[in-house]
């Protein structure tokens with residue numbers, strides 16, 4: 001009886017705490033037959049693929065990653081590649097694979113295709129914004145160096161420039177949920193194409209912070 005009860009407690013606990021070991025298996029093998037291995041696109045270490053514009057997942061917060069997968073599954077974030085992949089996983093599997101990628105170290109160098117040199121406009125926007133058009137400094141939310149803050153503001157440093165640009169366009173078009181307080185759709189609508197390009201190139205050129213994953217993700221690994 002006691003053994004049975006502790007077994008139940010165990011099951012209840014594991015339903016709540018994401019299991020990054022299960023997430024590891026999903027990342028490498030997918031969930032056959034419908035869900036492909038994540039690493040095929042997001043890189044063997046979740047570092048992303050700058051050429052193809054696939055974002056890095058390594059070292060982002062587990063809460064942020066899981067929320068994105070849930071948004072792809074519900075259609076709040078619309079993107080033809082990721083929607084069926086997220087829908088093919090249970091909410092629990094999404095949380096597990098999010099915990100796995102959050103537990104990985106961010107890549108140590110800047111996005112490898114940031115061949116484009118950032119210009120003064122990108123740095124100006126990132127650090128000071130554009131007060132004439134009501135665009136706040138990007139770093140006021142994303143942290144110094146764009147290294148990410150909490151579950152709501154993912155790291156921008158070392159994300160592929162093409163990926164960042166696609167996201168700004170998605171917020172403008174309303175195909176990506178506006179996020180906390182509708183901040184990003186408001187900002188994206190005020191950016192000119194030239195400004196969006198410049199800001200994306202600037203953040204792609206910055207090296208990722210060593211590890212900014214949330215405590216929650218680390219707990220998933222430690223178990």
Ligand code: HEC
Pocket residue numbers: 026027030035036037038039040041042053054055056057065066068069078079081082085097098154166167
């Ligand atoms: C065929 C390529 C491909 C595969 C396989 C793939 N992804 Fe993606 N993923 C993408 C692309 C492209 C995007 C960018 C979507 C966008 O522009 O909104 C993306 C975006 C994401 C994001 C959002 C990242 C962010 O910064 O907001 C998450 C989270 C994610 N993928 C997780 C996964 C997981 C987990 C798996 C495996 C179960 C997976 N992906 C498999 C191509 C892929």
